[in-house]
Amino acid sequence: MNEVRVIPIQGIPEIKTDDNLAEITFEVLQKNKVNIERNDIFVVTQKIVSKSEGMERDLSQFNFEELLQSESKKIIRKRGDLVIAKTNHGFICANAGIDKSNVKKNTALLLPEDPNKSANKFRKRFESLANVPIAVIISDTFGRAWRKGQVNFAIGSSGINPIDSYIGKLDSFDNELNATEIAVIDELASAAELVMKKTIDIPIAIIRGVDYEKSKLTANELIRDDNEDFFL
Amino acid sequence: MNEVRVIPIQGIPEIKTDDNLAEITFEVLQKNKVNIERNDIFVVTQKIVSKSEGMERDLSQFNFEELLQSESKKIIRKRGDLVIAKTNHGFICANAGIDKSNVKKNTALLLPEDPNKSANKFRKRFESLANVPIAVIISDTFGRAWRKGQVNFAIGSSGINPIDSYIGKLDSFDNELNATEIAVIDELASAAELVMKKTIDIPIAIIRGVDYEKSKLTANELIRDDNEDFFL
Missing domain, CATH: 3.30.1330.100 (CofE-like)
Structure with a gap:
């Protein structure tokens, strides 16, 4: 080895x-x-x-809730701001994998x-x-x-x-x-x-x-x- | 890096x-x-x-079901032979982490x-x-x-x-x-x-x-x- x-x-x-x-x-x-x-x-x-x-999606043009819906096959759990979704691919993760870090301000990045x-x-x-x-x-x-x-x-x-x-x-x-x-x-x-x-x-x-x-x-x-x- | x-x-x-x-x-x-x-x-x-x-526990002296109970805080799910348990430490895993591989025959190994x-x-x-x-x-x-x-x-x-x-x-x-x-x-x-x-x-x-x-x-x-x- x-x-x-x-x-x-x-x-x-x-x-x-x-x-x-x-x-x-x-x-x-x-x-x-x-x-x-x-x-x-x-x-x-x-x-x-x-x-x-x-x-990348400009959040002044796209609504985060709508992005979340379109990226998700199913919302699995929801509590306050935290949403656990099954993505269209089948992954289970927070916010359907949509990310707002390491991108330009006011931008969301989809999987x-x-x-x-x-x-x-x-x-x-x-x-x-x-x-x-x-x-x-x-x-x-x-x-x-x-x-x-x-x-x-x-x-x-x-x-x-x-x-x-x-x-x-x-x-x-x-x-x-x-x-x-x-x-x-x-x-x-x-x-x-x-x-x-x-x-x-x-x-x-x-x-x-x-x-x-x-x-x-x-x-x-x-x-x-x-x-x-x-x-x- | x-x-x-x-x-x-x-x-x-x-x-x-x-x-x-x-x-x-x-x-x-x-x-x-x-x-x-x-x-x-x-x-x-x-x-x-x-x-x-x-x-190590000799399975001719210990019953697997009893070991499972004593190692578990809670049985979480059970279907056929598959038991998902919360161990006394708090881990959630199959058979409360009790293992029958890489040990002597007819022996179980507890966490x-x-x-x-x-x-x-x-x-x-x-x-x-x-x-x-x-x-x-x-x-x-x-x-x-x-x-x-x-x-x-x-x-x-x-x-x-x-x-x-x-x-x-x-x-x-x-x-x-x-x-x-x-x-x-x-x-x-x-x-x-x-x-x-x-x-x-x-x-x-x-x-x-x-x-x-x-x-x-x-x-x-x-x-x-x-x-x-x-x-x-």
Whole structure:
């Protein structure tokens, strides 16, 4: 087992609509002489993906309540200012993932429409530039049931199996591991957050040294159906 | 911002009741010539903590249902074999955290009685041996509401502020970050899991390069009160 490295990418400029994130990232890495390795995992925060996809909304033109409705499949809980919604993608989070931090004043930033598609687009373009296979995770910080504080979750992915399954494998005592399925892309998103500080601009991290399974499955694999969930 | 390294500790032997984990870990690191740095964070899986604290129960002598009752403050949900319980510590997880993998056949392993105390004991002893300050997190993999797959959570900690609060700080657009509190010890536990494979014996990882706040607060800070929770 080798060590895993979480490498912050310094010097990503402020992102505007229609910027190509993969090209910008590749240029920044070239300029900073950061090497790119086979099977590097790029964790990209939702914020710059949404900005590049034109998801900023001027709150003098859009009403926050209406944005919340249009971004939500369902309002799950509401108390005072706090709204927990199921987004159109199926994520359960505060304010349907609409963010008012790290954007211009009086602006709201919506989640990407299809974060898996965003991840795939980044991966394909980056691979064609760097000429090595990579994986891409789009991340966002959400709260959780029962526990205080937010952690970074994977809302989109491409090129990596979202779940590391041990079902049917044997542990070191030859017991069959019949219930262990690790949501590895969520753990990777959390690991990336350790170098992504909110008050400075580190919107992308590279995670190196993880032995992951390649896959066409996306982060949607982690969304549990309503009828399978105990807590809805 | 520097990179973060997640270093697996190889060669920890099978742990028995009354083994001193801090001493064993220190010896293994010395033997393998792994250097120890100021403010290293040690993430230790619950499994070896429980074993060292004599929490194994022979299922020919103990009934699983009775163990479940005695380990639980409350049964939260039950469907067939699947029981979601609130443990005596306040964690919400399957089977009150009682584990039957990576233990001898027909044996169940209970969670440590006080994982914060376990973390503190490890930290104090290790610091006296290594002569540098460290932080310690005790981790376990739990499922989550709404999302498939398990991730590693912090169930105990010592020497690190469990929450990285941005409240009152300004983002890069001078917006006040009024809601961001990162559950950093949960993210560290997740990062450690990337090198802790279930089928091999990596029960401890070192995380290096994280700029954390020292604190006397424990992992209990992350447990949300029942009356503040929307999803109980």
